[in-house]
Amino acid sequence: MKKTMYKIIICVLTVLVLFAFIMQLYGKKEMAESAAENTKTEKESSETTEEKKVIGVAFASAQASYQQKLGELLEREAQGNKEYTLEIAYAGWNIAKQEEQLEDFVKEKVDAIILCPVNPKSFLNVLKEAKSAGIPVINLNMKVDTVSSEYITTYVGGSMSEQADLVGQMVVDCLNGEGKIGIIEGIQGSDPQIYRTQTFLDYIASYPKIEVVGIMEGNWSRTKAALATMDLIKKDKNIDLIYCHDSNMAMGVYDVLKDKGLEDQIRVIGIGSEQIYIDAVKEGKLYGIVTQSPEFEASFAWSCAKRAAEGYALRSWYKNPANILTKDYFTDTEEKKNSLKSS
Numbered sequence: 001m002k003k004t005m006y007k008i009i010i011c012v013l014t015v016l017v018l019f020a021f022i023m024q025l026y027g028k029k030e031m032a033e034s035a036a037e038n039t040k041t042e043k044e045s046s047e048t049t050e051e052k053k054v055i056g057v058a059f060a061s062a063q064a065s066y067q068q069k070l071g072e073l074l075e076r077e078a079q080g081n082k083e084y085t086l087e088i089a090y091a092g093w094n095i096a097k098q099e100e101q102l103e104d105f106v107k108e109k110v111d112a113i114i115l116c117p118v119n120p121k122s123f124l125n126v127l128k129e130a131k132s133a134g135i136p137v138i139n140l141n142m143k144v145d146t147v148s149s150e151y152i153t154t155y156v157g158g159s160m161s162e163q164a165d166l167v168g169q170m171v172v173d174c175l176n177g178e179g180k181i182g183i184i185e186g187i188q189g190s191d192p193q194i195y196r197t198q199t200f201l202d203y204i205a206s207y208p209k210i211e212v213v214g215i216m217e218g219n220w221s222r223t224k225a226a227l228a229t230m231d232l233i234k235k236d237k238n239i240d241l242i243y244c245h246d247s248n249m250a251m252g253v254y255d256v257l258k259d260k261g262l263e264d265q266i267r268v269i270g271i272g273s274e275q276i277y278i279d280a281v282k283e284g285k286l287y288g289i290v291t292q293s294p295e296f297e298a299s300f301a302w303s304c305a306k307r308a309a310e311g312y313a314l315r316s317w318y319k320n321p322a323n324i325l326t327k328d329y330f331t332d333t334e335e336k337k338n339s340l341k342s343s
Contacts, residue, residue, distance in 0.1 A: 058115050095122045115138065155318070168203030
């Protein structure tokens with residue numbers, strides 16, 4: 001009897017020991033698997049953070065409606081992108097501030113920079129630093145000068161001279177080669193301000209009966225363009241046409257002319273083809289515009305920045321196409337549609 005009880009006790013103790021040992025092994029396995037899973041998650045998270053590339057964007061100013069639109073479009077391009085993130089800085093037309101923003105991008109070791117410069121000649125040193133650090137720079141919309149362009153990967157934008165030539169053609173057609181005009185410019189010293197005036201003046205030099213009564217600063221602002229319009233009218237009440245360096249300022253001019261009842265007397269021309277300006281041409285508020293698509297420039301700048309960051313070679317210039325758009329275009333299009341319907 002005692003021997004039987006002893007055997008039972010030994011068996012029970014053996015089972016308990018084995019059970020405890022198995023549970024201990026199982027617990028260790030669970031802990032190991034949990035630790036491995038945590039390590040894997042941390043590793044994946046770390047890898048995701050490391051893989052996220054940064055594109056820094058330096059704009060001259062958010063006060064310029066075209067640059068503001070470019071910023072919005074670039075943000076839209078970056079939304080939901082798993083590989084790239086965007087950092088946008090606006091300099092408020094302050095050269096020192098933009099230089100500091102560019103230096104910060106270089107220190108952060110961003111993967112690419114998109115630059116729309118306050119001034120074409122002011123950033124040579126920091127562009128050299130970016131190139132030395134292996135950071136590609138995409139020059140957007142407003143060109144840097146010839147010396148600085150050596151340190152630029154590519155330029156995305158239009159030809160300011162071509163745009164000015166097209167404006168010249170519109171002015172000559174509108175006035176039949178004779179009349180008085182005023183010019184409202186963008187920010188002084190910028191690539192558009194220089195060439196959209198200089199090339200235009202060269203073009204109309206062949207038409208001696210076209211007189212420029214004044215050249216005013218509008219600084220890409222509707223409000224300043226409106227004030228400049230008042231000054232032009234004071235200079236010569238018989239002015240026939242006002243040419244603005246961008247379509248945003250052209251709308252500011254139109255508002256003043258409408259308030260004074262002069263919208264039928266004085267024609268307005270601008271540069272830039274956002275939908276609001278296309279509609280203004282269609283409605284007869286603006287005589288015409290030279291097209292410059294912000295969608296084209298934002299899309300190509302984003303694409304070029306990514307490709308350059310990944311080491312791909314780029315062309316030196318991705319040119320934004322320019323065309324003349326007047327109300328005649330919509331009239332002709334409507335006539336063609338009606339013709340097709342009747343046939």
